[in-house]
Amino acid sequence: MSKTIDRIVVSGMGAVTAFGIGLEPLWEGARAGAVAIRPVAGLPMAGYRTKLAGEVPEDVKPSYDGLSGAVREPSLDFALVAAEEALAASGLAGVVPPERWGVVFATCNGGLVSGEQALRAEASGQPAPFEQLLLVSPQTIAEVIGAAFGFGGPVLSVNTACASGAHAIAHAVELLRDGHADALLVGGSDSLSGVTFAGFNSLESLSPNPAAPYSKGRDGLSLGEGSGMLVLTRATIAAAHDAPVLAEVLGYGLSADGYHATAPHPEGAGAARAIVAALASGGVRPDEVGYVNGHGTGTPKNDPAEVAAVRTAFGDDTAKTLLSSTKSMIGHLLGAAGAVESIVTVQALREQTAPPTAGFLEPDPHCAIDVVPGGSRTLDTAAALSNNFAFAGANASILFGLPGRIESPAPGDEPIVITGLAALGPDWNTLAGLHAAYRDYSAADRRSERFAALLGNPEWELPPRERRRVDRLGRYAIMASAMALADAGLAGTERPAPRIGVVLGTGLGPLASIEEFVVPLVDSGPETANPAVFPNTVYNAAAGQVAMKLGLTGVTSTLTAAHAAGAAALCVARDLLRRGTADAIVVPAVDTFCAAARTAYGRLPAFARSAEYVPTEGGYGIVLEPLSKALARGAVPRAEFAGFGMASDGLGIGEFDTDGKGFERAMRAALAHAELTAAQVPRIQSNAAGVEAFDTAEFAAIGRVFDSTEPFVETPKRWLGEPVGAGAHLAVALAAEQPLAQPVLINSSSPGGTHISVVLTPVRTADDRSTSW
Known part of the structure; x- marks a missing residue:
């Protein structure tokens, strides 16, 4: 565009x-x-x-x-x-x-x-x-x-x-x-x-x-x-x-x-x-x-x-x-x-x-x-x-x-596509395993404790000696990134790779490492500070571990937009690629749980009242790259990242608009950004995760945006659990396992009313931007 x-x-x-x-x-x-x-x-x-x-x-x-x-x-x-x-x-x-x-x-x-x-x-x-x-x-x-x-x-x-x-x-x-x-x-x-x-x-x-x-x-x-x-x-x-x-x-x-x-x-x-x-x-x-x-x-x-x-x-x-x-x-x-x-x-x-x-x-x-x-x-x-x-x-x-003194180059607008995916969850460590779990879900699978059962992937796990200074968040980020790069056909790229970046999304971040570092200080004072743990207390430690282990020395960033963190990381990576800052970016979204996380979720009013809400751990990876780069190396894109929209409710700490106005603005902005109408999007991956008031607000917004159409609305997080900041990645992994045949809109939101909608389409050339699927 x-x-x-x-x-x-x-x-x-x-x-x-x-x-x-x-x-x-x-x-x-x-x-x-x-x-x-x-x-x-x-x-x-x-x-x-x-x-x-x-x-x-x-x-x-x-x-x-x-x-x-x-x-x-x-x-x-x-x-x-x-x-x-x-x-x-x-x-x-x-x-x-x-x-x-x-x-x-x-x-x-x-x-x-x-x-x-x-x-x-x-x-x-x-x-x-x-x-x-x-x-x-x-x-x-x-x-x-x-x-x-x-x-x-x-x-x-x-x-x-x-x-x-x-x-x-x-x-x-x-x-x-x-x-x-x-x-x-x-x-x-x-x-x-x-x-x-x-x-x-x-x-x-x-x-x-x-x-x-x-x-x-x-x-x-x-x-x-x-x-x-x-x-x-x-x-x-x-x-x-x-x-x-x-x-x-x-x-x-x-x-x-x-x-x-x-x-x-x-x-x-x-x-x-x-x-x-x-x-x-x-x-x-x-x-x-x-x-x-x-x-x-x-x-x-x-x-x-x-x-x-x-x-x-x-x-x-x-x-x-x-x-x-x-x-x-x-x-x-x-x-x-x-x-x-x-x-x-x-x-x-x-x-x-x-x-x-x-x-x-x-x-x-x-x-x-x-x-x-x-x-x-x-x-x-x-x-x-x-x-x-x-x-x-x-x-x-x-x-x-100084104003008006220097002319900057124009930004690019090349299409950005998805070429690699990876999924780690409570009961799966492959894309196929994720899809099998989604097909075979039942009420009995909706356990309230799905925090510490993440399987990981033995093929990509760090050797025991290398785990000592890498917390679980970093380990899962490394695994998900390595798997996604392999899926994209980029695993064999020469390292270090200054044109491959890593942009990570995490909702809870290193809360487990923060807890591990801070609790002894509270109990016994500064002499108990552990210098091996302290570096893992920064939110971008996991992205740094990915860069170090996998040799990715291109652009990097870490987004912490709570339950919308993965979506935010995808949007930032897309922007960076369109600007020509990298040839490819792997976007991991990871979250793990600890006692502090359990306490927080138990105290938040909307979540504490929602028996249907199931938070989970998760590690997901998505590889984005410009279409020309993907085609030049013979990759088969799974989907085009056609556009996104962002909005917020702006109501205060932990509050959201129960009428879904922020949801609505984000979806309308995403459709406009992708140059699509609501009638051209037959499928929605909903943010709904079992928090009744929040889910009702989103469904009301969907009804207004898609009032003259009847899109198929999926709610995978209601059955598989919500992997906190990796929710958008879960939806992408489900939607784009095979190359997309029709557009899909994916919603992600934070409990504080931050809304991000992402539109994926089949890969489009300049001549078929108005195609109706």
Whole structure:
């Protein structure tokens, strides 16, 4: 489908950091090279290598009052206050219709403070309120942000550890380019917690002094907290409403190291690929980029790897490039770092001023580049880059430009097809086994406990020695991905494979590993922190394990949109492929259960009242690739991923519209995106999973969208159970085992009212887009 090419611009920004509340104190502090890394006042600090962090210095109280006063999550509060500033600055909140607004939210730890509080309450015999349990989820925070401002468009959460904020910007750019929203509130948030300190302390990564990035003698990072939020929109929308245009997002680059769970590739190979991709996607030469806001953590391994990456990407132009670290002043904001540092990058462009690297000690021959020591520097540049690199080897670079100065290449619109599938479930470890289970279901099969019976696939299981540092989530992701690649005929591709990526969806994420890591801390303190478990507590650890084990070093991301996470990952992967960032992407969707998950489902009102609801574990894999690539290598596509639609109810924490209005908007948007009418779609794979009120809302919406037709509506999750975030993958595996003969619409939704509808069709050429099947 041909799309109008439009520039993506930044129209508003807001921040909460150790410099205080607001964009102005952030920029003033960064420009001056002030250091806001101080003794921590809000947490007990006994048992750590440091007493310092970039702590937010004042109480943060958002205007939104939709939560119980007894439930406060600082990551959410930071994000809401930063969002209020960004929206006010943009002037778009009252003029762009609510259903055309959305949220792409990034975080590393989500509501970890709420999770820790809930565990302490449970340990003392006081059941935690369900709102507190829900706030552990990154998607819940994203949905509350959307509800606070009445948004009804896409709501996604992204979790690629310390690169999350940058990934959120990249994904938001594609949603806007493809017309899924007119304006998006994009950014990240994370807060300090004892768990985070204990984890980094166990890895011996914390510096007892304020971090000194790129300096000889540096000895670790400083943690920070806060939020950065940006309003992104298309240039035509900004012009129509006379909104500010602060900068353009020219391009981005994403890559996986496929190297180590916590350490970067020593030569910065993966980071260099991200930087090169960002420059290429923006149509910018290295000599046109005068400033790089670096990842700059201050650790012995990260800084030289980043400098090596910049030198590889910029070549002879490195000598003319300034590189500095915002983390030297406010600490490492983890999932919020990419957003806050992007804001600083935009300000650097606007004022043509490169902020310094604070605390610089003396040059390190392994970091031989101008890191702006001593004070800010004048710039003369139309473009600037922001780098963020993360645990599990997830790399992201975002390229910003001054408005109207640089022309970016046009995005592509090649059809994207499914070429590989894999399915692991409670009673099956092959596609054939899944279909047999679906054919032979009975009421007796609907066991209430289908959590820990996942069979796996012995052919693709890791050897016992390799399992020690890979949790079950990672193991199932590896198995499902390997099986799907084999099914697609890509198992023999040379490794490492920089043109094959991995985009993972997970609803519960590493909750089992988080529980394993946190419970001893709650019981006995930071000295019990297990450095072997801590790397698995980030949501993108499983995607990193896939990249490492299978040698997939192309684009990567992890989507955490609760029960719609798999669908979100498919949509993001489709966008990345249409942009030409990869030749193929494997999209695993995985979820496993633990005691904390059982507790949460038992407390959620809608689920606790639904005797028919059966959650299950699952690991599924889908391979997507451009049609031309599939045909060139002789693959037989199973289906075309023709389009998708996203909508949200925007009603608050754990709430959804019982009339199904969000469901309806998502389905109508998906049909329009696929250029189909309701009459051309004879089959629907429903989201229905046995939660009566939710299922009734969806069926009402289906009735309105397909009011003059009678599609065949299947409800596989009512019989096979719901594999949490892998529900869309289950539906695809059932629908596309054989090449599709007719279009199918697949619905996925989160308990908090996020709806994603996906349309698959038989593979279509340019001449038969209007075919009626």
